[in-house]
Amino acid sequence: MEAGSAAVVGERRRLINVAYRMLGSLAEAEDAVQETYARWYALPDDGRVAVEVPAAWLTRVVGRICLDQLGSARARRESYVGEWIPEPLPDHGEWGRGSATGTVDPADRITLDETVDLAFLVVLETMPPAERVVFVLHDVFAYPFAEIAEIVGRTPAACRQLATAARRRVHAVRTPAAPTARQAGVVRKFKEAWQACDIAALVGLLDPAAAMTADGGGVAAAALRPVEGAALIAQYLVHFASRATGLTLLERTVNGRPGLVARHGGSTVSVAAFDLGQDGRITRIWAVRNPEKLRAWNAPEAAGRP
Numbered sequence: 001m002e003a004g005s006a007a008v009v010g011e012r013r014r015l016i017n018v019a020y021r022m023l024g025s026l027a028e029a030e031d032a033v034q035e036t037y038a039r040w041y042a043l044p045d046d047g048r049v050a051v052e053v054p055a056a057w058l059t060r061v062v063g064r065i066c067l068d069q070l071g072s073a074r075a076r077r078e079s080y081v082g083e084w085i086p087e088p089l090p091d092h093g094e095w096g097r098g099s100a101t102g103t104v105d106p107a108d109r110i111t112l113d114e115t116v117d118l119a120f121l122v123v124l125e126t127m128p129p130a131e132r133v134v135f136v137l138h139d140v141f142a143y144p145f146a147e148i149a150e151i152v153g154r155t156p157a158a159c160r161q162l163a164t165a166a167r168r169r170v171h172a173v174r175t176p177a178a179p180t181a182r183q184a185g186v187v188r189k190f191k192e193a194w195q196a197c198d199i200a201a202l203v204g205l206l207d208p209a210a211a212m213t214a215d216g217g218g219v220a221a222a223a224l225r226p227v228e229g230a231a232l233i234a235q236y237l238v239h240f241a242s243r244a245t246g247l248t249l250l251e252r253t254v255n256g257r258p259g260l261v262a263r264h265g266g267s268t269v270s271v272a273a274f275d276l277g278q279d280g281r282i283t284r285i286w287a288v289r290n291p292e293k294l295r296a297w298n299a300p301e302a303a304g305r306p
Helices: 003-009 012-023 024-044 047-049 054-078 117-126 129-140 145-152 158-175 180-195 199-203 232-241
Strands: 206-215 248-254 258-262 266-276 282-288
Touching: 003 047, 003 054, 012 024, 012 129, 012 145, 012 158, 012 248, 024 054, 047 145, 054 117, 054 129, 054 145, 117 266, 129 145, 129 158, 145 158, 145 232, 180 199, 180 248, 180 258, 180 266, 206 232, 248 266
Parallel strands: 206 282
Antiparallel strands: 248 258, 258 266, 266 282
């Protein structure tokens, strides 16, 4: 492989990281990056040689593809059964995507940091497509507004305004994330209370105004609307546990934060992410049950963990 070609292929991981934050779906991000490379290799040889900075060209193309996908995704999600939650990702040591042997291709790994915290991705879902693309590229990946303007078809000044609006959305609803060790302790207590079907203990761990959102996609059983209030959430969880015999709850990293995974019959059937308030009680739970969003959790390496 020529050095130039190797550099282009080496951009894959960065492009997937960009696309995942824009789309909230690993599957859609992979499709966007695949389409980006298809367009690159569709260029005539002299056309590729004429591209002075291939990384910038690839970013522009993947950004435009994601912008188009975000527009069509809004229409698709209007007909989605129940609530739509971004696709959760396991820690790198817990997934084995990339080959029949379960070997992880480093290029396919998403960098797990605060910008893939599920709570953060949920906020991104509230942004109009152009605003989300501008915010991700500028505030997360530090691209200059002049380059972003070419992607979204706006002026640099308009892009600055979009980024400012996006920051207001984030600051309005996001609180500082709880320290990892603190959240892990709360999640462990939550798991123990759930396993014991202890409603009082669950209520004590939940903020009185807590909300739980489940995503079954019309494929797996899940509440179609958010369950609100500590008592109702606790009752719902205990009812669910009483019906789901043989369920195993495991403490796992979900999008870089402590969470819970439910396994049944050797497969992951649910992944839950949590957000904590300043007092250490759980304010939000996001439970993904749609099997299409749990591919990484059921890959060979993930499935083989105890």
